Amino acid sequence: MSESEIECANPLFLKWVNEWYQDACRRNAKTQFTLKKALKSLQRYPLRIENAQEAMQLEGIGQGIADRLAKKLASWQKENGIVVPQQQEEQTEGTGNNVANPKRRTPRMYVPRYRTGAFALLIGLYKAHCLYGQDYYVPRSELIPLCEQYTDTPFHVAGSSTGRGGNSVQHTAWSGIKTLESKSLVERQSGVKFCITEEGLRIAEKVVELLRTRNELPDEDNRVFTEYESRNDQESDAISNEFSDRLELASEGSLSGLSESSKFDRPLMRPLLNRAPSSSARASSNGFSRQSSLADIADIELADLILYPKADYDIILIVDSREVHSPADRALIQKELEDHGVHTEIRPLTVGDYLWIARTKATSANRHLPDIVLDYVVERKRMDDLCASIKDGRYREQHSRIHGTGFTNVFYVVEGTNPEAVSRLGENAVNTALSRIQVHHGFHLKRPPTYEATLRLLRQTTGVLQATLGDVYAIPNQFVGQKEFAQTKKSIRSRFPNSSLAMSFEAYDVVSNKSGTLCVGEIYLRMLMTMRGVSADKALTIARRHQTLEQLLKALKAQSGRKELEEIVVDGTCRKIGPALAKRIAEFWTLDAFD
Known part of the structure; x- marks a missing residue:
């Protein structure tokens, strides 16, 4: 059994689905796509599943997979001499009445009646x-x-x-x-x-x-x-086999929006500059590779990393802009942190609510180097937020993204108690989730009672970092890719276990940004919705009529295109797009230049 199966809350189900997935990949069967989703769902699900039917709540697990899991579980229980209470009762009744259980008929596949x-x-x-x-x-x-x-x-x-009783x-x-x-x-x-x-x-x-x-x-x-x-x-x-060749899978996706001129992309590194660039490094013109070559990582020396000496940088606490809801929040942060000598900045963060960066001092010889993100991040949730995220699936998605950024010092702050929210979800479910935060994910769980206590915790942590953190080595951008960065960082850390590693803030945005996995259709919808007056339902209606941006532009450039756009009825309503919005859309997408 693999390490991931041991850590999983449902290792047996994960093991069996993994075996079926591997077999489907070898046969190139279409079921591999379904099994792949089922496998990922089981890996991420934090709670124990008691039976195969209960597993159907997970994405990718339908009645077919549930039946296979039920049969496999029954066989495993029989081989290991395990008798569940229901089976024991059936066996006792069967022995007492001396009547053999009738053979169960395999249920027929349901197909809805024609045109119902x-x-x-x-x-x-x-x-x-x-x-x-x-x-x-x-x-x-x-x-x-x-x-x-x-x-x-x-x-x-x-x-x-007419129903019963004449109703x-x-x-x-x-x-x-x-x-x-x-x-x-x-x-x-x-x-x-x-x-x-x-x-x-x-x-x-x-x-x-x-x-x-x-x-x-x-x-x-x-x-x-x-x-x-x-x-x-x-x-x-x-498709390729994800478990046997994960590096090949990591080459999927693309990176954009990163500066080519960043000095961080071209550090003064003796061995790397003498070597010919790898194919993965050549594939990216912005300094970020789509995947990291294990051969290059194996040849890395400490001198290849970018040194930030302790005396040359200041530590700054970055606060996610979504944490600051009002001027009162900003004043509270400044009072609790800046009054105690903690430098803070407010920025939008793609992963985490608080993190620390190192910034070179203006008097340093290395002042040209950019900000780097230290290996410490804080995810803060109120208890009601935690319960809601467990229920709607954000809990698993957020943990997956934190792991993908390669942070090894993750502080998971659960603020307050909120018994009402806990009772709605179930105390056992909440306690299981809190345990898995520590045991399965390896995060440091903190339980401050109030937001003020959370800020004091941040102040204390900043003080500890300022006192204990020494020289920091930043990973060059050419070894930072959107896929498998955590594994890359782990490999580098294994070579230099006593060194503190970091990455540029630009690299942090790359490896943590959710939009990197958006499909073309989702980007098209987001482009439409950036215009004032285009809501989600209007964007979906337009996208259904013109399924690509090219089709929309072609229609708008036609003589009757704007009139046709005006007459489109928004799905589920009696309202049309209308002349005002149609004019705005047409002008926006057909103008050759903007003033």
């Missing part, structure tokens, strides 16, 4: 999956327009029937969503948002293929489904 509400909703959810990605939860107002043409039952105008029962096509939920084909979020599950995806693909053979698939939808299938085929051809 469930049938239409399943196709609409599949279309949303194809258009916006696997993690997109589509609101009801956006889902209904995707479904209406596939059912004979209206979604909004109810027909009445009138209203039925619409939307009632099918409950059927899909009961069959675990759809997941619900925040009450009114929905996403197709892996099991639902498998059935929807078969339904769409059947409609295609019967020539009942509209041309526009057929194009959407065909493009999605084509993208999946390309991914299947290009």
